Amino acid sequence: MPTPVQPRAERMRAQLRDEIVQAAAEVFAERGYHRTAIADIAGRIGVGNSSIYAQFAGKRALFDAVIDDAMRGVMALLSADNAPATADTLEAYEGQVRRIATGFATALGEDPTVLRLLRTLLVESDGVDEELADRAAAFTDAAAQMTSAYLRHGVTRGYLRADLDVDATGRVVNAMVFAVALDLARQGATPEEAERTVDATLALFFTGVRG
Amino acid sequence: MPTPVQPRAERMRAQLRDEIVQAAAEVFAERGYHRTAIADIAGRIGVGNSSIYAQFAGKRALFDAVIDDAMRGVMALLSADNAPATADTLEAYEGQVRRIATGFATALGEDPTVLRLLRTLLVESDGVDEELADRAAAFTDAAAQMTSAYLRHGVTRGYLRADLDVDATGRVVNAMVFAVALDLARQGATPEEAERTVDATLALFFTGVRG
Amino acid sequence: MPTPVQPRAERMRAQLRDEIVQAAAEVFAERGYHRTAIADIAGRIGVGNSSIYAQFAGKRALFDAVIDDAMRGVMALLSADNAPATADTLEAYEGQVRRIATGFATALGEDPTVLRLLRTLLVESDGVDEELADRAAAFTDAAAQMTSAYLRHGVTRGYLRADLDVDATGRVVNAMVFAVALDLARQGATPEEAERTVDATLALFFTGVRG
Amino acid sequence: MPTPVQPRAERMRAQLRDEIVQAAAEVFAERGYHRTAIADIAGRIGVGNSSIYAQFAGKRALFDAVIDDAMRGVMALLSADNAPATADTLEAYEGQVRRIATGFATALGEDPTVLRLLRTLLVESDGVDEELADRAAAFTDAAAQMTSAYLRHGVTRGYLRADLDVDATGRVVNAMVFAVALDLARQGATPEEAERTVDATLALFFTGVRG
DNA sequence: GATGAATGAGTGTTCATTCAT
DNA sequence: GATGAATGAACACTCATTCAT
Numbered sequence: 001m002p003t004p005v006q007p008r009a010e011r012m013r014a015q016l017r018d019e020i021v022q023a024a025a026e027v028f029a030e031r032g033y034h035r036t037a038i039a040d041i042a043g044r045i046g047v048g049n050s051s052i053y054a055q056f057a058g059k060r061a062l063f064d065a066v067i068d069d070a071m072r073g074v075m076a077l078l079s080a081d082n083a084p085a086t087a088d089t090l091e092a093y094e095g096q097v098r099r100i101a102t103g104f105a106t107a108l109g110e111d112p113t114v115l116r117l118l119r120t121l122l123v124e125s126d127g128v129d130e131e132l133a134d135r136a137a138a139f140t141d142a143a144a145q146m147t148s149a150y151l152r153h154g155v156t157r158g159y160l161r162a163d164l165d166v167d168a169t170g171r172v173v174n175a176m177v178f179a180v181a182l183d184l185a186r187q188g189a190t191p192e193e194a195e196r197t198v199d200a201t202l203a204l205f206f207t208g209v210r211g
Numbered sequence: 212m213p214t215p216v217q218p219r220a221e222r223m224r225a226q227l228r229d230e231i232v233q234a235a236a237e238v239f240a241e242r243g244y245h246r247t248a249i250a251d252i253a254g255r256i257g258v259g260n261s262s263i264y265a266q267f268a269g270k271r272a273l274f275d276a277v278i279d280d281a282m283r284g285v286m287a288l289l290s291a292d293n294a295p296a297t298a299d300t301l302e303a304y305e306g307q308v309r310r311i312a313t314g315f316a317t318a319l320g321e322d323p324t325v326l327r328l329l330r331t332l333l334v335e336s337d338g339v340d341e342e343l344a345d346r347a348a349a350f351t352d353a354a355a356q357m358t359s360a361y362l363r364h365g366v367t368r369g370y371l372r373a374d375l376d377v378d379a380t381g382r383v384v385n386a387m388v389f390a391v392a393l394d395l396a397r398q399g400a401t402p403e404e405a406e407r408t409v410d411a412t413l414a415l416f417f418t419g420v421r422g
Numbered sequence: 423m424p425t426p427v428q429p430r431a432e433r434m435r436a437q438l439r440d441e442i443v444q445a446a447a448e449v450f451a452e453r454g455y456h457r458t459a460i461a462d463i464a465g466r467i468g469v470g471n472s473s474i475y476a477q478f479a480g481k482r483a484l485f486d487a488v489i490d491d492a493m494r495g496v497m498a499l500l501s502a503d504n505a506p507a508t509a510d511t512l513e514a515y516e517g518q519v520r521r522i523a524t525g526f527a528t529a530l531g532e533d534p535t536v537l538r539l540l541r542t543l544l545v546e547s548d549g550v551d552e553e554l555a556d557r558a559a560a561f562t563d564a565a566a567q568m569t570s571a572y573l574r575h576g577v578t579r580g581y582l583r584a585d586l587d588v589d590a591t592g593r594v595v596n597a598m599v600f601a602v603a604l605d606l607a608r609q610g611a612t613p614e615e616a617e618r619t620v621d622a623t624l625a626l627f628f629t630g631v632r633g
Numbered sequence: 634m635p636t637p638v639q640p641r642a643e644r645m646r647a648q649l650r651d652e653i654v655q656a657a658a659e660v661f662a663e664r665g666y667h668r669t670a671i672a673d674i675a676g677r678i679g680v681g682n683s684s685i686y687a688q689f690a691g692k693r694a695l696f697d698a699v700i701d702d703a704m705r706g707v708m709a710l711l712s713a714d715n716a717p718a719t720a721d722t723l724e725a726y727e728g729q730v731r732r733i734a735t736g737f738a739t740a741l742g743e744d745p746t747v748l749r750l751l752r753t754l755l756v757e758s759d760g761v762d763e764e765l766a767d768r769a770a771a772f773t774d775a776a777a778q779m780t781s782a783y784l785r786h787g788v789t790r791g792y793l794r795a796d797l798d799v800d801a802t803g804r805v806v807n808a809m810v811f812a813v814a815l816d817l818a819r820q821g822a823t824p825e826e827a828e829r830t831v832d833a834t835l836a837l838f839f840t841g842v843r844g
Numbered sequence: 845g846a847t848g849a850a851t852g853a854g855t856g857t858t859c860a861t862t863c864a865t
Numbered sequence: 866g867a868t869g870a871a872t873g874a875a876c877a878c879t880c881a882t883t884c885a886t
């Protein structure tokens with residue numbers, strides 16, 4: 001029964017790191033990047049400031065880690081068990097989109113932090129760093145291209161308009177989805193409002209892209 | 212021939228105020244709220260810091276004034292000589308919307324500052340103040356309600372889908388329009404890209420809302 | 423009677439700058455570079471920390487300014503109204519050297535700060551910066567070359583040993599002079615001790631270099 | 634056959650202590666006192682920070698130990714198998730001094746650490762502690778007195794100037810020697826430069842003190 | 845009325861030292 | 866006995882705001 005070397009210390013270190021990222025996510029989401037002080041984050045989990053610096057190179061690096069987590073979460077919601085090349089009919093595609101939208105809405109209801117973080121990233125990146133602004137741009141671009149891939153598949157299969165500008169429409173749809181999500185995340189929207197907004201979005205989207 | 216009291220002083224004062232707002236708009240648009248220092252603004256027009264404090268209560272109040280101007284500009288572009296109750300046919304409505312979109316695109320090309328400011332407002336408001344976040348929300352709400360009014364008129368006139376959820380759709384369309392505008396404003400998009408994006412947006416919108 | 427533009431403000435600014443440099447010189451001389459906090463300097467003249475940053479880019483820049491002053495002072499003592507090519511006999515040279523040494527000793531007695539600063543520079547430069555270490559080295563090199571010039575003149579005139587290695591001896595003499603000065607500056611040496619030390623140094627030096 | 638208590642543990646402890654002092658000497662010599670972090674030293678020999686605190690009361694105490702070692706080394710070089718009362722003629726004395734100087738130069742070439750440490754002590758002591766400054770002063774005093782003892786012996790024996798101020802000259806010569814050594818230690822001086830400098834120093838010294 | 849020099853509170857970051865494991 | 870994770874005090878620097886001139 002070989003005991004791994006320093007199993008406890010490592011586990012505790014990783015655990016503290018997670019706690020820090022979690023606390024940082026909350027505070028950054030609540031107050032934004034600039035108004036968040038390292039001491040706020042450290043204080044929330046009852047550790048000293050320097051315990052954060054033992055794990056992260058600085059405030060910016062911590063924010064990066066937080067954003068990484070949030071992006072992973074959003075990407076997971078976006079892709080889930082769905083893939084661009086899955087749907088073969090408009091109905092199947094609509095089901096797919098509804099599932100993704102429902103996943104979003106559910107995640108939104110259960111843990112608004114990830115969406116508030118997304119908001120913080122997309123909204124404050126300019127005010128922080130050129131590099132962060134680039135990351136935010138790269139993220140939206142990636143999401144837009146994923147959307148475009150879905151659309152392209154639909155055009156190929158014939159259940160979406162043949163003359164659809166898939167690249168431009170992918171960007172537009174993506175922007176719309178993010179904007180709606182951010183708007184809903186802004187303040188506790190009631191589930192009914194969310195439902196109506198999602199319905200309206202899907203109606204706009206589907207009737208629009210139908211071939 | 213009534214002479215206003217202190218006419219010259221007042222005019223100079225008002226002129227300085229305009230200069231300050233103009234310079235502040237530029238710097239805030241370039242660098243965002245947090246990275247802008249009062250000294251940057253004062254330096255740009257060659258006055259002392261305290262000349263700004265003689266006219267505005269503080270950085271926040273100055274930003275408010277700048278945002279007021281920008282909002283007025285955007286609202287003017289949105290309403291122009293158009294009004295919700297003007298169009299009576301789908302074609303007329305489409306013409307109206309295209310005119311507004313063209314106005315936006317032209318303004319974007321000629322003076323990106325107002326849109327960059329809008330971006331700053333919508334994107335950084337969270338990181339500044341609860342109150343500013345509320346103002347940003349109020350602004351988007353007002354714009355959404357204006358859009359909803361257009362849609363309601365179309366439904367009443369019968370050239371838009373009868374079952375359209377005008378409130379929810381107004382919000383969605385509004386979010387989409389802002390998101391697209393902000394995305395285009397992000398970095399010098401070429402006119403062709405802008406054109407394609409606007410076309411895609413309108414195509415999505417119109418085919419979608421048609422009754 | 424034209425009044426210069428902003429004469430008072432400029433004079434006050436320059437005056438404050440001098441006060442800061444003076445206070446910084448004292449504190450740096452007392453406590454060395456690392457143990458001196460900006461607040462110590464600001465506190466000594468009763469101004470806020472940021473008043474220092476209004477005039478100097480940072481702690482390092484302030485130290486540079488202090489060192490500049492000290493170097494100027496030392497160089498003035500070293501050159502004074504004497505020049506390498508002045509003395510034509512051993513007696514004249516000895517008189518010249520005694521005058522310089524006396525100037526040093528007097529300055530040492532009246533204001534030990536400049537020598538303590540010299541000590542700080544020569545002693546702490548390594549612990550601060552590569553660049554500062556280079557400055558210190560450049561300073562000692564310059565002083566050594568000045569000494570070598572004196573020696574070379576004496577060899578040419580024939581009142582110093584013909585086989586004198588003027589470059590190496592210049593470095594050695596220079597090092598000896600600095601070391602003695604620093605040693606005397608270390609703690610309030612009595613005038614008698616200083617006198618004896620200077621005499622011993624000159625005796626060593628002159629009997630040694632005589633041709 | 635008495636077995637010492639915990640012989641292995643003690644030996645290991647002593648060995649670790651030596652390793653620490655050795656590593657500390659290297660790092661202090663390379664980076665000076667202030668720029669050296671305890672973690673640097675611990676990291677160099679792959680132990681935890683607290684292993685150092687188990688053996689030394691703190692950074693200052695460790696530096697003391699390092700300096701003790703270095704001083705012992707320098708003192709050994711200075712005295713070697715020579716003693717103040719050994720030489721009876723000027724030629725014998727000159728040989729003695731040359732041997733010491735050669736020993737220094739050789740040690741300098743082979744292991745610059747001890748001289749760099751000496752430099753660190755003499756140069757940074759002010760910036761650390763009053764007490765350390767005192768130690769440095771005590772060290773230079775001791776060395777100066779040793780030099781004075783040599784000189785006094787020479788005067789007694791009659792091969793040095795009868796009117797030599799042995800105390801003051803001892804301090805001066807000592808300062809010169811240290812200054813030259815430190816200057817040579819500053820950066821890799823070539824052996825030729827070192828040779829010329831040593832020659833010049835000895836020439837200055839001997840022709841100077843000859844009776 | 846306008847100026848700009850001065851302020852001082854606030855922040856990110858470092859590092860010698862301690863202590864639970 | 867050794868570890869290294871955690872601490873918290875200290876410090877350089879920024880900038881919105883004020884006030885003497």
